[in-house]
Structure formats: structure tokens, C-alpha cells
Amino acid sequence: MYERLALIACLLCLIGCGDAPEPTGIPTNETRTSAGGQPRVALIMKSLANEFFSTMAAGAEAHQAKNREQYQLVVNGIKDERDISRQVALVDEMVASGVDAIVIAPADSKALIPALRKAQQKGVVIVNIDNRLDATVLKQENITVPFVGPDNKTGARSVGDYLATKLDRGSSVLVLEGIRTSFNGQQRREGFKDAMDEAGILIADSQSAEWEMSKANTIASSMLSEHPDATGILAANDSMALGAIAAVKSAGRTDDILIVGFDNISAVQEAIKEGKILATADQHGGSLAVFGIEAALQMLADSDSIPQDVETPVDLITAETLQR
Numbered sequence: 001m002y003e004r005l006a007l008i009a010c011l012l013c014l015i016g017c018g019d020a021p022e023p024t025g026i027p028t029n030e031t032r033t034s035a036g037g038q039p040r041v042a043l044i045m046k047s048l049a050n051e052f053f054s055t056m057a058a059g060a061e062a063h064q065a066k067n068r069e070q071y072q073l074v075v076n077g078i079k080d081e082r083d084i085s086r087q088v089a090l091v092d093e094m095v096a097s098g099v100d101a102i103v104i105a106p107a108d109s110k111a112l113i114p115a116l117r118k119a120q121q122k123g124v125v126i127v128n129i130d131n132r133l134d135a136t137v138l139k140q141e142n143i144t145v146p147f148v149g150p151d152n153k154t155g156a157r158s159v160g161d162y163l164a165t166k167l168d169r170g171s172s173v174l175v176l177e178g179i180r181t182s183f184n185g186q187q188r189r190e191g192f193k194d195a196m197d198e199a200g201i202l203i204a205d206s207q208s209a210e211w212e213m214s215k216a217n218t219i220a221s222s223m224l225s226e227h228p229d230a231t232g233i234l235a236a237n238d239s240m241a242l243g244a245i246a247a248v249k250s251a252g253r254t255d256d257i258l259i260v261g262f263d264n265i266s267a268v269q270e271a272i273k274e275g276k277i278l279a280t281a282d283q284h285g286g287s288l289a290v291f292g293i294e295a296a297l298q299m300l301a302d303s304d305s306i307p308q309d310v311e312t313p314v315d316l317i318t319a320e321t322l323q324r
Contacts (some may be wrong), residue, residue, distance in 0.1 A: 039100040039300050040072040043289055044090050046107050046130075048077035050211070050239055051265040052285045053105070056130075059286035060293060068122070071297060074099060081179060081211045084108045091115040095124055101296035102308055103186045103289060105130035109183040110137045125299045130283075130294040131184040136309040146299075146307035148292045152187035152262075153194075155314035159260045161194025162279045162316060163232055166258055167201055173232035174223045175206035176216050176240040185211075188236040188262055196234075204230055211238050216243030224251045232255060238263040245276050264317050272319050283314045 008180055043060050045053045057075050068140065074094065078086045084107045090119055092115060094102055102124055106112040113133055116126050120143055128147045138145060152185040167173070178185030196203055204227040209216035220233060224247060233248070235241035241261030248257045254276075264282035271277040290311055299305055315321075 025148045036072055038069070039297065040074065040098065041101045041103060041189055041293055042094040042097075042099040042295055043074065043293070044087060044094065044102060044104040045075075045077045045289075046081045046087070046105055047079065047083075047211075049080065050265060051267065052069075052175045052238070052263045053077060053242070055265070055285040056105070056289045060289040063290045063293065064258050071073075071293075078107065081107050084111050088112060088115045091106040091119055095119045099124060100300055101125040101127065103127045103129055103292040103296050105289075106133060106182075107131075107158075108179065108181050110181060112310075113143070116145065117143045120145075125296050127292045127296045127299070129288055131182050131186075134183060144307055146295060146309050146312045148295050148312065149288060149311050150283040150314035152184045152283075152314070153253040155316075156188040156234075156262060156304045157192025157195050158191075158316045159262060159279050159281050160192045160234060161199070162318060163234065163258060163260045164195055164201060165200035166278065167199070167232055169200040170202070171231045172202040172204040172227060172229055173234060174227060174230050174235065175203055175222065176220060176235040176244060177206060177208040178236040178240075180208050186235055192234045192236075209235075209243065210239050211239060213239045213243040216240035219247045220244045220247035221250060224248070224253065224257075233257060233259045235259065235261045237261060238265045238268040241268060241277055241280070242271070245271060269322060270316070272317065272322060275319075279316060279318045281314050282317050284312065288312060 046057060048054050060073060076090045087107045102119060109131060120126050126145045128145045129149050132147045133145055135162045177189050193203060205223045207209060207219050209219045220243060233244045235244055238261040241259055244259050248254055260278050261280040264280050268277055268280050295310060299307060
């Protein structure tokens with residue numbers, strides 16, 4: 001009953017590094033008619049000030065523009081990634097406005113679940129993208145929400161492994177974490193740790209900069225002062241990696257600190273080409289929301305379908321891959 005998502009999952013498994021994955025399309029007119037006409041889908045993201053999410057929004061809007069007769073799209077975002085209460089309010093507002101489905105990249109893996117439960121109880125289809133909702137709280141709230149997104153731990157592990165090839169065994173590094181209540185932040189932290197443990201490299205300090213560039217600059221500056229022997233910084237997103245660049249430059253250590261990030265935003269691609277950042281992970285932000293939207297449309301088209309998770313690609317990006 002969920003053949004399309006199963007097909008998407010199979011196709012994604014075959015996608016390698018390089019080109020972004022292509023969406024597979026939306027249900028036929030006959031299927032949509034059985035679902036009650038042209039559906040309205042709300043995309044609720046985190047901070048649109050973050051290039052990753054503005055890219056995600058642009059990808060979703062482009063997809064809807066090509067399929068404007070098939071569904072309507074409402075795009076929302078919050079001021080910054082810590083504004084959890086505003087994101088909860090957006091869920092309530094979208095339900096009140098009568099949307100048929102919500103595709104959400106939650107700012108917090110736990111705090112959004114009660115609002116999503118209420119939305120689901122009112123007949124709204126929910127699809128979780130980017131940052132996985134907490135499995136324990138979902139069970140407590142007695143709801144099932146499919147997750148469409150990458151394996152963040154695997155992606156972070158690949159970035160960490162690549163950094164480790166450039167460092168000596170026994171050296172030390174610093175970690176800039178995301179929001180600690182976000183599952184993707186936790187998974188990236190674990191992926192970094194696994195890579196460093198395997199390589200025999202010490203994590204001298206690990207602090208949350210809450211995904212923010214300016215906060216990462218401040219925290220990285222402090223950590224570099226406290227740990228002058230550190231030779232690498234692992235940032236759980238690219239905005240924090242950019243903040244780390246500024247901190248390293250201020251410390252006069254541009255030549256001896258290697259920095260890695262996660263997201264593959266355009267500014268970091270340029271930094272990699274310039275040698276300021278070593279590597280990042282690409283989770284194909286321009287396609288990620290589209291996969292979530294297509295999953296939501298399929299669920300609307302087939303109310304008897306069983307929601308299933310779909311793992312999307314995450315690829316290591318280095319100077320070498322950018323030259324291909």
C-alpha cells in the first residue's frame with residue numbers, strides 16, 4: 001500500500017555521491033480526486049536565515065510551481081532555530097487554516113510532538129523531515145509519524161573519518177554541537193565521536209553553539225584559548241563551521257586548524273575551494289522537502305497506507321568532489 005515510498009527508498013539506495021537526487025513525482029489525478037481534490041500542504045522549517053533552509057524552501061517552491069495544478073503549498077519558517085514556541089504556534093496556525101498535510105523540520109525533537117499529535121487527531125497528515133522526532137515521546141503520545149531524511153550519524157561519521165586522515169593519532173579536536181534536544185544534533189555529535197574514537201583522536205571539548213554562526217565564533221574562540229593544542233574543529237552544521245573560520249583567523253591559527261561542517265551550503269563550498277574548510281556533508285537540502293511533500297501526497301491519496309520512513313542520501317563533500 002505504500003509502494004511509491006518503497007520505490008523512492010530503493011532508488012535512493014542506488015544514488016551515489018555527486019548529483020542531487022531527483023524527486024519521483026506525485027500521485028495521479030485519479031488518486032488525488034479520491035483523496036478529496038487538490039490538497040494544501042504546509043512546509044514548516046527552521047530558520048530561513050540559514051541558507052540550508054532557504055535552499056529547502058526554494059526546492060519545494062520550484063516543485064510546486066511545476067505541479068501547481070496538483071497541490072497548493074504554504075511555506076513557513078521561524079526567526080532562528082531556538083524559537084521553538086513560534087514553530088509550535090505555526091503548527092497550530094496551519095491546522096486552523098485548513099491545510100491537509102504538514103511537512104515539518106522540527107526545531108526540537110520533543111517539544112513539537114504534542115502540537116503534531118493534535119494536528120494528526122484533526123485529520124492532518126504529518127511528515128517529519130530533516131530532524132527526526134523523538135521515538136520515545138512519539139510512543140508516549142501514541143502517534144506514528146514517518147521520517148523522510150538522511151542518516152545524520154552516518155553523514156557525520158564520514159566527515160569525521162575524512163578529517164581523521166589529515167590528523168595524527170593522539171591529537172585533539174574540538175566539537176561545536178547543534179541544539180542538544182535535536183535528534184540530528186545528537187546523531188552528528190555521535191558520528192563525530194565514533195570517527196575520533198576509531199582514529200585515536202581526543203575530543204578535548206564539545207559545546208553547543210545552537211546551530212548559530214555568531215555563537216559558534218564566540219565559543220570556538222574560547223575553546224581555542226583553553227585548548228591551544230587542538231588541531232581540528234568539527235561543526236555540526238555549516239553555519240557554525242563559518243563561525244569557526246572567524247575564530248581560527250582571530251586566533252592566528254588559520255594554517256594549523258582543520259575545520260569540517262555539515263550541510264554543504266554555497267558559502268562552505270567556496271570555503272572548501274579556498275582551503276578554509278576541509279569537508280562537509282551534503283544532505284541535498286533542495287530535494288529534501290520535496291521528498292517529504294511527495295510522501296505526504298501519497299499518504300493523502302491512500303488513507304489506508306502505513307507510514308514508513310524513507311532514508312535519503314548524505315554525501316561527503318571535499319575539494320576533490322567539488323572538482324568533479
